[in-house]
Amino acid sequence: MQNEIKLYVPSSLKNLSIIRAMTKTYLEHQKVEQKDIMKILSIVDELATNVIEHGYEYKSGDIIIELQKNNDIIHLVVEDNGVGFDESKISKDEGGMGLFLAKAMADNFKVEKKINGTKIKVEKRVKEEI
DSSP states (O other), X not given: OTTEEEEEEESOGGGXXXXXXXXXXXXXXXXXXXXXXXXXXXXXXXXXXXXXXXXXXXSOOEEXXXXXXXXXXXXXXXXXXXXXXXXXXXXXXXXXXXXXXXHHHOSEEEEEEOSSSEEEEEEEEOOBOO
Protein backbone atom coordinates (compact mmCIF):
# COMPACT_ATOMS: atom_id res chain seq x y z
CA MET A 1 0.00 0.00 0.00
CA GLN A 2 1.37 3.41 -0.95
CA ASN A 3 0.62 5.25 2.29
CA GLU A 4 2.33 2.73 4.56
CA ILE A 5 5.87 2.89 5.89
CA LYS A 6 7.85 0.35 7.86
CA LEU A 7 11.00 1.32 9.75
CA TYR A 8 13.67 -0.88 11.28
CA VAL A 9 15.66 1.20 13.76
CA PRO A 10 18.42 -0.14 16.03
CA SER A 11 17.33 -0.23 19.68
CA SER A 12 19.11 2.69 21.32
CA LEU A 13 17.99 5.75 23.26
CA LYS A 14 20.06 7.82 20.80
CA ASN A 15 17.73 6.73 18.00
CA LEU A 16 14.51 8.01 19.62
CA SER A 17 15.00 11.39 17.92
CA ILE A 18 15.30 9.65 14.53
CA ILE A 19 12.11 7.69 15.19
CA ARG A 20 10.28 10.89 16.17
CA ALA A 21 11.57 12.79 13.12
CA MET A 22 10.60 10.05 10.67
CA THR A 23 7.17 9.60 12.27
CA LYS A 24 6.54 13.36 12.25
CA THR A 25 7.58 13.65 8.59
CA TYR A 26 5.24 10.79 7.62
CA LEU A 27 2.29 12.30 9.53
CA GLU A 28 2.90 15.76 8.04
CA HIS A 29 3.06 14.22 4.57
CA GLN A 30 -0.32 12.59 5.31
CA LYS A 31 -1.68 16.06 6.25
CA VAL A 32 -2.45 15.11 9.87
CA GLU A 33 -3.35 18.02 12.18
CA GLN A 34 -0.48 19.16 14.48
CA LYS A 35 -2.40 18.39 17.69
CA ASP A 36 -2.85 14.76 16.57
CA ILE A 37 0.78 14.57 15.42
CA MET A 38 1.91 15.51 18.93
CA LYS A 39 -0.25 12.77 20.48
CA ILE A 40 1.01 10.12 18.07
CA LEU A 41 4.62 11.21 18.64
CA SER A 42 4.08 10.80 22.39
CA ILE A 43 2.68 7.30 21.83
CA VAL A 44 5.57 6.29 19.53
CA ASP A 45 8.08 7.73 21.99
CA GLU A 46 6.63 5.81 24.96
CA LEU A 47 6.41 2.54 23.04
CA ALA A 48 9.89 2.79 21.50
CA THR A 49 11.37 3.66 24.90
CA ASN A 50 9.64 0.58 26.36
CA VAL A 51 11.18 -1.59 23.65
CA ILE A 52 14.67 -0.27 24.45
CA GLU A 53 14.31 -0.50 28.24
CA HIS A 54 12.18 -3.62 28.66
CA GLY A 55 12.10 -5.49 25.34
CA TYR A 56 15.85 -5.45 24.74
CA GLU A 57 17.00 -4.36 28.22
CA TYR A 58 19.38 -1.84 26.57
CA LYS A 59 20.96 -4.57 24.40
CA SER A 60 20.97 -4.52 20.59
CA GLY A 61 17.95 -5.40 18.51
CA ASP A 62 15.57 -3.75 16.04
CA ILE A 63 12.58 -1.59 16.84
CA ILE A 64 10.09 -2.20 14.03
CA ILE A 65 7.63 0.61 13.43
CA GLU A 66 4.79 0.57 10.93
CA LEU A 67 2.61 3.56 10.13
CA GLN A 68 -0.40 3.62 7.85
CA LYS A 69 -3.16 6.16 7.32
CA ASN A 70 -6.56 4.83 6.34
CA ASN A 71 -9.09 7.64 5.92
CA ASP A 72 -9.09 9.35 9.34
CA ILE A 73 -7.30 6.58 11.27
CA ILE A 74 -3.58 6.20 11.83
CA HIS A 75 -2.56 2.57 12.34
CA LEU A 76 0.67 2.29 14.29
CA VAL A 77 2.54 -0.92 15.10
CA VAL A 78 5.59 -0.97 17.37
CA GLU A 79 7.25 -4.36 17.51
CA ASP A 80 10.37 -5.98 18.91
CA ASN A 81 12.00 -9.39 19.08
CA GLY A 82 13.13 -8.98 22.67
CA VAL A 83 12.34 -10.69 25.96
CA GLY A 84 8.57 -10.22 25.68
CA PHE A 85 5.93 -8.32 27.59
CA ASP A 86 5.66 -8.93 31.32
CA GLU A 87 2.07 -8.25 32.41
CA SER A 88 3.07 -8.45 36.07
CA LYS A 89 4.99 -5.17 35.74
CA ILE A 90 2.24 -2.62 36.03
CA SER A 91 3.47 -0.13 38.61
CA LYS A 92 5.29 3.07 37.63
CA ASP A 93 8.62 1.96 39.16
CA GLU A 94 8.45 -1.23 37.15
CA GLY A 95 7.82 0.53 33.86
CA GLY A 96 4.05 0.48 33.46
CA MET A 97 3.37 4.24 33.27
CA GLY A 98 4.52 4.69 29.66
CA LEU A 99 2.14 2.00 28.43
CA PHE A 100 -0.65 3.49 30.52
CA LEU A 101 -0.10 6.94 28.96
CA ALA A 102 0.16 5.56 25.42
CA LYS A 103 -3.03 3.56 25.91
CA ALA A 104 -4.85 6.65 27.25
CA MET A 105 -3.97 8.67 24.12
CA ALA A 106 -5.00 5.92 21.67
CA ASP A 107 -8.47 5.05 20.42
CA ASN A 108 -7.58 1.37 20.20
CA PHE A 109 -4.60 -0.32 21.88
CA LYS A 110 -3.68 -3.99 21.73
CA VAL A 111 -0.63 -5.82 23.09
CA GLU A 112 0.23 -9.07 21.32
CA LYS A 113 2.81 -11.44 22.74
CA LYS A 114 5.03 -13.17 20.19
CA ILE A 115 7.29 -16.18 20.62
CA ASN A 116 10.16 -13.69 20.84
CA GLY A 117 9.08 -10.19 21.68
CA THR A 118 6.00 -8.04 21.64
CA LYS A 119 3.84 -6.32 19.04
CA ILE A 120 1.69 -3.35 20.05
CA LYS A 121 -1.03 -2.21 17.68
CA VAL A 122 -2.48 1.26 18.08
CA GLU A 123 -5.26 3.06 16.26
CA LYS A 124 -5.70 6.82 16.56
CA ARG A 125 -8.45 8.82 14.89
CA VAL A 126 -6.99 12.01 13.42
CA LYS A 127 -8.12 15.21 11.75
CA GLU A 128 -6.56 16.54 8.57
CA GLU A 129 -4.93 19.93 8.38
CA ILE A 130 -7.06 22.48 6.64
